[in-house]
Structure formats: C-alpha cells, structure tokens
Amino acid sequence: MNQESRKSAHTHRWRNRLLTLVSLGVFALYLLWAEHNASDYVIRILNNTAIFVTLAVSYNLINGITGQLSLGPNAFIAIGAYTSALLTLSPAEKQLSFIIEPIIWPLSVIQIPFIWTLVAAGIVTAFFAFLMGFPVFRVRGDYLAIVTLGFGEVVRAVANNLQTITNGPLGLKGLRAYTNLWWSWGFAVFTVAVVVRLIKSSFGLAMKATRENEVAAEAMGVNAFRINMLAFTLSAFFQGVAGGLLAHLITTISPTLFTFFFTFNLLTIIVAGGLGSTTGAVIGSVLFSFGGEWLRAVEEPMEIFGLDIPGVPGMRMVIFSIILIFLMIFARRGIMGRNEFSWDWLLERSPLSRVFRGGGK
Amino acid sequence: MSSLLSITKLTKEFGGLTAVNEFSLELLPGELVGLIGPNGAGKTTVFNMITGNLVPTRGTIVFAGNPINGEKSHRITARGIARTFQNIRLFTDLTVLENVMVSCHFRVRSSFLSAILGLPGYQREAKTGEETSWELLDVVGLTHLGREKAGSLPYGQQRRLEIARALATRPKVILLDEPAAGMNPAETESLIELIRRIRREYGLTVLLIEHDMTVVMGICERLKVLDYGHTIAEGTPEEIQNNERVIQAYLGERRLA
Numbered sequence: 001m002n003q004e005s006r007k008s009a010h011t012h013r014w015r016n017r018l019l020t021l022v023s024l025g026v027f028a029l030y031l032l033w034a035e036h037n038a039s040d041y042v043i044r045i046l047n048n049t050a051i052f053v054t055l056a057v058s059y060n061l062i063n064g065i066t067g068q069l070s071l072g073p074n075a076f077i078a079i080g081a082y083t084s085a086l087l088t089l090s091p092a093e094k095q096l097s098f099i100i101e102p103i104i105w106p107l108s109v110i111q112i113p114f115i116w117t118l119v120a121a122g123i124v125t126a127f128f129a130f131l132m133g134f135p136v137f138r139v140r141g142d143y144l145a146i147v148t149l150g151f152g153e154v155v156r157a158v159a160n161n162l163q164t165i166t167n168g169p170l171g172l173k174g175l176r177a178y179t180n181l182w183w184s185w186g187f188a189v190f191t192v193a194v195v196v197r198l199i200k201s202s203f204g205l206a207m208k209a210t211r212e213n214e215v216a217a218e219a220m221g222v223n224a225f226r227i228n229m230l231a232f233t234l235s236a237f238f239q240g241v242a243g244g245l246l247a248h249l250i251t252t253i254s255p256t257l258f259t260f261f262f263t264f265n266l267l268t269i270i271v272a273g274g275l276g277s278t279t280g281a282v283i284g285s286v287l288f289s290f291g292g293e294w295l296r297a298v299e300e301p302m303e304i305f306g307l308d309i310p311g312v313p314g315m316r317m318v319i320f321s322i323i324l325i326f327l328m329i330f331a332r333r334g335i336m337g338r339n340e341f342s343w344d345w346l347l348e349r350s351p352l353s354r355v356f357r358g359g360g361k
Numbered sequence: 362m363s364s365l366l367s368i369t370k371l372t373k374e375f376g377g378l379t380a381v382n383e384f385s386l387e388l389l390p391g392e393l394v395g396l397i398g399p400n401g402a403g404k405t406t407v408f409n410m411i412t413g414n415l416v417p418t419r420g421t422i423v424f425a426g427n428p429i430n431g432e433k434s435h436r437i438t439a440r441g442i443a444r445t446f447q448n449i450r451l452f453t454d455l456t457v458l459e460n461v462m463v464s465c466h467f468r469v470r471s472s473f474l475s476a477i478l479g480l481p482g483y484q485r486e487a488k489t490g491e492e493t494s495w496e497l498l499d500v501v502g503l504t505h506l507g508r509e510k511a512g513s514l515p516y517g518q519q520r521r522l523e524i525a526r527a528l529a530t531r532p533k534v535i536l537l538d539e540p541a542a543g544m545n546p547a548e549t550e551s552l553i554e555l556i557r558r559i560r561r562e563y564g565l566t567v568l569l570i571e572h573d574m575t576v577v578m579g580i581c582e583r584l585k586v587l588d589y590g591h592t593i594a595e596g597t598p599e600e601i602q603n604n605e606r607v608i609q610a611y612l613g614e615r616r617l618a
Contacts, residue, residue, distance in 0.1 A: 221467030
C-alpha cells in the first residue's frame with residue numbers, strides 16, 4: 001500500500017467511527033422516546049428484538065463464522081435464564097415458590113443485584129459450554145449437530161427433574177421485570193460490537209479458515225480445536241446473559257420455554273439473514289420479531305370479497321414458512337449472503353450513494 | 362552436515378493395504394529432493410504422515426533433532442514444516458490476502474480479549490502479519506489480486522497462492538505436493554523460477570512431489586522413486602532416468618518377443 005491510500009484509509013476509519021457513534025446516538029434517542037411514548041406492546045416487541053439480536057449474532061459466531069452446526073443454544077439460554085433468575089429472587093420468594101421440595105443451600109439464601117446475576121449467567125453458561133466443548137469437538141458436521149442437540153435436550157430434562165434447584169416443571173415465577181429497553185439494547189449493541197471486532201481480528205480469520213477448510217487451516221498452524229472452543233464458549237457467554245435478560249423480561253420461566261423450537265427459530269433467523277453475516281443476523285432478528293407480530297393480522301377473522309373467513313390460529317406460521325421457502329428458492333444464501341454492512345459500501349457503492357454524491361460521477 | 366528431516370522406516374497400513382512401506386529419507390538443510398512414482402505409489406501418504414494428517418503405523422520422523430510423529434498438524438507447522446496440497450485446499454471464500462494472513466495467526470501472542478479491545482500489542486502483531494502477507498503476495502506475483510476472492514483465481518494462480526500461504530508460516534522445510542499439476546508449459550517455467558527463488562531467498566529445504574518431468578529433471582538434486590509403497594530407486598535425475606526398475610514401474614515390463 002502506498003502512503004496516499006493508507007492516509008485515505010485512515011480518514012475513512014475515523015469517518016466511519018463517527019457515523020457509527022452518531023447512528024447509535026440517534027437510536028438511543030429513539031429508545032428514549034419509545035420508553036415514554038410507545039405502548040407496552042411496542043416496547044415488548046422492541047425488547048424481544050434486542051434479545052433476539054443478541055442471540056442470533058452470537059449463534060452466528062459458531063454456526064456461520066466458524067461453520068460448526070451447533071444445535072444447543074436453547075440449553076445455553078436455559079442455563080443463563082435459571083442462573084440469573086435464581087440469583088435475583090429473594091430468599092423469601094424462593095421459599096414460597098419451591099413448594100414440592102425446598103431449594104438447596106446456598107441458593108436459598110443468596111440474592112444479588114441484577115447486573116451481577118447477568119455476569120454470573122454469562123460465566124456459568126460459558127463454563128458449561130467449555131466442558132461440553134471437549135466431547136462436542138471430537139466430532140464434526142452432522143455428528144456435531146446431533147451431539148449438541150442431545151445436550152440441549154439433556155439440559156431441559158435436567159431442568160425438569162432437578163426439583164431442588166430449578167423447581168422442576170413448575171418453573172420460577174414472579175421474577176421482577178428488570179429488563180428494560182436500556183438493558184436489552186445495551187447488551188445487544190455490546191454483543192454486536194464484540195462479535196464484529198472479533199471477526200475482524202486474526203481470530204475471526206482463523207475461525208473462517210476453519211469453516212472453509214479445517215485440514216488446510218490446521219496445516220497453516222491454526223489450532224482448530226482452540227478456535228472452535230473460543231467461538232463456542234464466547235457464543236454461550238452471550239446466550240447465557242441473553243437468557244438472564246429474557247427471564248427478567250417475561251418474568252416466568254419453566255423448562256417448556258427452552259425446547260428445541262427455540263433453537264429452531266434462531267437457526268431460521270440466521271439462515272434467512274445469511275449464514276456467516278452479522279448484519280444478516282441482525283436483519284433476520286428484526287424481521288422475525290416484528291414480522292411475527294405483523295402477521296398476527298392474518299389470524300383475525302376477516303372478510304374477503306364478501307366471504308367471511310374465521311380466524312385461523314397458527315395461520316401466521318404458515319405464511320412465515322411460505323416466505324422462508326421463497327427465500328430459499330430465490331435467495332439461497334439468505335438476505336445478506338456472507339456480506340456485511342459497512343459505511344464505505346453505503347456511501348460509495350450502494351444505490352443510495354448516488355444521492356449522497358449528488359447524482360454520482 | 363546433520364540432516365534437518367530424518368525419516369526412518371516409515372510405514373502406513375490401512376487395514377490390509379500397506380500404502381507406504383519402510384520409507385526412509387535424510388533431508389539435508391538446503392536440499393531440494395523430489396519424490397516421484399506412479400499414481401497411488403504412496404507419495405502423498407508420506408506427506409500426510411510428515412505433516413501430522415496421518416499417524417504412521419510404524420517408523421519415526423525426526424525434525425531438527427525432535428521426534429514429531431503423531432504430533433498434531435498445527436504443532437508440526439509451528440515447528441517449521443509447511444505444505445501445499447495436491448487437490449488445492451484454499452479458503453475459497455476468503456480474499457487472496459486473507460488466505461495468506463491466516464498463516465500468520467498462530468504467531469499472534471495476544472489473547473482474543475486484546476484483539477477485541479484493539480490493544481497496541483495486538484495491533485502491532487496484526488500489522489506485522491498483514492505486511493508479511495503483502496510481501497509474500499509480491500513474491501508469488503499476486504499483489505494485484507490481493508482483494509479478490511481466492512476461489513475466483515485461475516488454477517495456476519491458486520497453486521501460487523498455496524505456496525505463498527505455506528511460506529507465511531515461515532517454514533524451514535516446505536513440502537510441495539504436485540505444484541505444477543494442471544499448469545501449461547509457460548506457467549510451469551515460471552513456477553520453476555519461483556521455487557528456485559524462494560529456496561534461495563528463504564534458505565528453504567524443499568521436498569517435492571511431481572509428475573511433470575520438466576520440473577523434476579529441472580530442479581531436483583536428488584530423487585526418490587516410490588511404487589506400491591516401496592522405495593524402488595534413488596539417486597540423481599540422470600541415474601533415475603536410466604534405471605530399469607523405474608522405467609518398468611512407469612511403462613510396464615518390456616515384453617520379449
């Protein structure tokens with residue numbers, strides 16, 4: 001690279017950082033406005049979206065970037081949710097909830113502030129993922145998918161039966177709704193920032209190399225096991241914290257919440273957004289959360305050309321599936337493929353850039 | 362002079378099939394040795410054992426005084442043995458530059474946390490890696506294609522990129538698996554030039570599998586011939602050219618009328 005292009009790359013970097021900060025500021029203002037003016041319903045969707053962004057972006061790190069088809073995020077979300085919930089409930093509340101068998105000591109007496117329960121949720125979940133990683137990364141491909149799927153089911157089954165810790169099928173109720181727009185979006189932005197920076201580093205490059213060709217990556221000195229483990233554990237950390245946020249958003253958790261269906265939704269999001277693209281994961285989450293709500297309209301009873309059509313519950317899932325099928329036919333690599341959003345692209349190569357340049361050169 | 366890579370009675374059995382039988386080789390520093398033989402002779406299996414893709418059934422591999430058989434592939438690369446692949450194994454969806462930069466990752470000492478935070482220590486290492494990679498692209502003549510996807514390169518350039526990628530691991534020994542396969546005569550000529558050049562500039566020891574006799578006879582100082590896993594001949598290119606057993610292995614037995 002010559003001096004000139006290096007200098008322009010430098011100014012571009014600062015321009016891009018500034019643009020990112022400004023956009024985040026505008027978004028924060030929107031959240032501030034929404035907090036006071038939007039309906040509870042909209043706020044709920046916004047919170048949901050943020051949690052799905054966190055989950056999808058971190059799930060994409062292991063599935064899309066590192067290329068290991070893990071099917072166990074429901075387990076990580078569950079571990080995070082339970083860890084966080086058990087630590088925010090007061091001793092008295094816990095005594096009241098655990099009616100079949102009392103909760104074990106020391107969980108029965110611990111109560112710590114919300115933020116520390118989230119940290120704990122992340123660390124505990126990451127630790128579980130780390131232990132899981134040893135058997136998981138002995139296999140690859142379909143086998144890895146099945147092993148992680150199995151772990152997901154094991155965690156759910158344990159949550160169902162470990163009466164003295166999880167309260168079994170009764171679950172944990174009466175959690176305080178600590179999760180607000182600032183928590184959920186703050187952590188979503190933090191996750192995206194960390195994941196994007198990691199992907200852009202040489203660690204991210206090693207992850208992609210492992211995805212493209214593991215034998216060659218190893219031959220170029222990449223320790224594939226360590227790099228897989230890093231992606232897996234880090235991904236689990238974020239999913240654990242998101243689990244904690246989710247628990248304190250819906251205020252009631254039970255094992256039925258964390259079935260494979262949860263993982264399936266996340267997989268849909270990242271595949272539709274474009275496997276391997278963080279931008280795609282974000283777009284997928286937004287479309288999924290908002291789309292799911294907009295499509296509720298089709299379940300209402302309606303009148304078309306004088307025909308009365310009764311409301312069909314589940315109709316939106318049918319439409320959702322049809323959209324997915326079309327996506328797979330016409331955009332097989334998802335909305336974004338493996339491309340990422342960048343300011344350079346928006347200002348210099350996108351259709352919009354003509355507007356910015358006043359008609360273009 | 363003591364040998365850099367010393368292989369003794371290396372054997373690989375797949376069930377009842379002996380792919381490589383008691384293969385021995387002493388590779389002196391700076392040498393350029395060719396490994397030839399008909400298809401299925403076990404040449405690539407030898408490479409796979411040296412680089413840790415396959416665990417030898419018997420035998421020892423000693424590199425720079427340390428036994429390395431059974432070690433993981435990435436550990437062996439870190440010790441200083443790099444390779445290219447016969448069936449090209451580039452990271453097709455990464456750019457040409459990124460393909461080379463991957464090979465610089467294992468030398469990064471900073472943790473992933475300092476990479477995320479962009480601490481000066483990591484940034485220095487990342488910058489070194491990128492600069493090294495541009496330099497190596499220049500060596501193999503692919504600088505102008507640095508930002509292209511590796512998968513979009515024509516065949517001959519993909520082979521050159523494989524060499525750049527292997528060089529980025531800063532090897533002492535480089536194993537080239539049919540580097541001229543699928544190249545036209547002009548590309549082969551410039552490949553020979555490239556191999557000579559990297560060997561001179563980086564003081565490399567080269568072990569080469571090749572079918573193209575222009576390459577083999579042009580640059581190899583010493584040859585070893587494998588057939589059905591057995592070493593059937595070794596010597597200078599001239600000696601090999603006139604060796605009865607080699608001619609037999611390649612062309613079949615001469616039938617006396």
